[in-house]
Amino acid sequence: xxxxxxxxxxxxxxxxxxxxxxxxxxxxxxxxTDSSPVYQSTEAAREAGFDSIPAPPxxxxxxxxxxxYPEDQPEDPTGGRGNPIxxxxxxLMAEGGLVLHGEQEFLYHKPVQIGDTLHQEGKxxxxxxxxxxxxxxxxxxxxxxxxxxxxxxxxTERFNxxxxx
Amino acid sequence: xxxxxxxxxxxxxxxxxxxxxxxxELTRSDLVAYAGVSxxxxxxxxxxxxxxxxxxxxxxxxGMFSMGLLARALTxxxxxxxxxxxxxxxxxxxxPGEVLTTRIVVTGKEQTxxxxxxxxxxxxxxxxxxxxLAGSATIVAC
Numbered sequence: 001x002x003x004x005x006x007x008x009x010x011x012x013x014x015x016x017x018x019x020x021x022x023x024x025x026x027x028x029x030x031x032x033t034d035s036s037p038v039y040q041s042t043e044a045a046r047e048a049g050f051d052s053i054p055a056p057p058x059x060x061x062x063x064x065x066x067x068x069y070p071e072d073q074p075e076d077p078t079g080g081r082g083n084p085i086x087x088x089x090x091x092l093m094a095e096g097g098l099v100l101h102g103e104q105e106f107l108y109h110k111p112v113q114i115g116d117t118l119h120q121e122g123k124x125x126x127x128x129x130x131x132x133x134x135x136x137x138x139x140x141x142x143x144x145x146x147x148x149x150x151x152x153x154x155x156t157e158r159f160n161x162x163x164x165x
Numbered sequence: 166x167x168x169x170x171x172x173x174x175x176x177x178x179x180x181x182x183x184x185x186x187x188x189x190e191l192t193r194s195d196l197v198a199y200a201g202v203s204x205x206x207x208x209x210x211x212x213x214x215x216x217x218x219x220x221x222x223x224x225x226x227x228g229m230f231s232m233g234l235l236a237r238a239l240t241x242x243x244x245x246x247x248x249x250x251x252x253x254x255x256x257x258x259x260x261p262g263e264v265l266t267t268r269i270v271v272t273g274k275e276q277t278x279x280x281x282x283x284x285x286x287x288x289x290x291x292x293x294x295x296x297x298l299a300g301s302a303t304i305v306a307c
Contacts, residue, residue, distance in 0.1 A: 024202070031202030032233025033189055038245045048245055049170040057236040057248055061229055065204025101228045105252035111167045158252075 003088060003138070005127045011084050012077035013122035013142055019067035020116040025055050032056060045113075055112040060146055060155045061104070063112075064120060077121070084124070085142060089163065092138055097165030102139065105158040112154055118146040125158070138163040169246025171307040175274060175281040178306065184269030184285065187238040191226055193261050199230040226259030231298050235289050238267035243304040249282065253300030263291040274306070281306040 029039035034056055037044035045053045055063070078084065089099050112118065126141035144157045189195075196210045205227055208215040216224045232253055239248060259265060268288040275282050283306045289298040 028202045031198045032230060032237060033187075033195070034233070034237040034240070036237075036240070036245060050167045050246065054167070054169070054246055056233065056245075057240065057251055058229060058233045062203035062205070101255055103252065103254045104229070104232060106248075106250070108249050108251075111169060111246045113167060 003091065003127060008084075008088065008124050008127045008140075011124045013083045013085055013124060013144070014120075015074045015077050015122070016064050016068050016120045017072045017074060018063050018118045018120055018146075019069070020055060020063065020112055020114050020118065021067050022053060022114045024063075024066035025053060025059060025114055028059050028062060029056050032058065050111060050113055052113045052115050055114075057106060057108070060106070060112060060118070060144075060157060061159075063118065063146075074119070083122075085140065085161065088140060089161065092163040092165075095165060097163055100162045100164065101159070102162035103158070103160035105160075107156040109153045109155065110148070112146070116154075117149060118154060119148075119151075120144060120146050136165050138165075167246070169305075170244055171247050171305045172242070172244035173247075173283055173304060173306040175276075175283070175306040178271055178274060178283055180271050180273055182271040184238065184242040184271075186267050186269075187234065187241065188264055188266040189234055190264045191259055191261050193224060195230065196224055196226060196261070199227050199233075203227065203229060205229070223261060226261075228255040228298075231255070231259055231265065231289050234265060235267050235287055235298055235300075238269060239285075239287065239302055239304070242269065243283075243306075247305040248302055249279075249305060250303040251287075251300070252302070253287070253298040256296045256299055259291070259297050265289055265291060265297060269302075272301070 038048045122144040125143045129138045140161045142159045146155045270286045273284045283304045
């Protein structure tokens, strides 16, 4: 394998300030077939115990696509090099094979609600290989933490990419 | 301070209990809609011409659409905001025309320092029983 674990683990993948907004949250819910009024109506959200409309469980995975504006972005932790995952995967793909989204995990510490500002930071946390059915599987694990303005964690995501050759 | 209302009653839930299922026939429109709301514009999910040129039989579903569909089954049952953990493995790709059905099975429960918790095994499979997602979740109960 061309990648060395020590060189890869700990690499930052990016950072963003993300505003959680009503349109994206409400449309996202419909986009995963969820018609719950809690995602559409402030009144229904309050009745369900929220201060404002909450985000569906997998929303943070797509959140940086929305509500990310140039005026309040943090300093780029990659130093302008961009997310290293793409480069690492293309190094693996140079040997052929297939890249798959293998596993996805969410840990929920607090609700995500419209009006929140989340501070996202990602890094590579693991790299390992396994042999299975005559194929080499290389696993690249990225962890993304979303914090509130006070710095408390709101959601932690672990994203696991597999290169199979 | 938000305090989501839990719907599952700890005392009424036992190991082996199953949550209600959700079934959904996957369409190409679902894939286009999910690409739009998620920003995942990989053409393998939305562009049949590109997908066939890449040797695939058709476009295929976003894994995160499947995870979102299964999340809906969980929150319909447990109440929105009552998950503390949710994880899946993507076991197979999904294809337009497949009928995807969720499965939730209680594997245990415990009283923690933070409150009552129910652990479940979750899955998503097509009409032939082929597994698409396999995972687990932890639910806040009252």
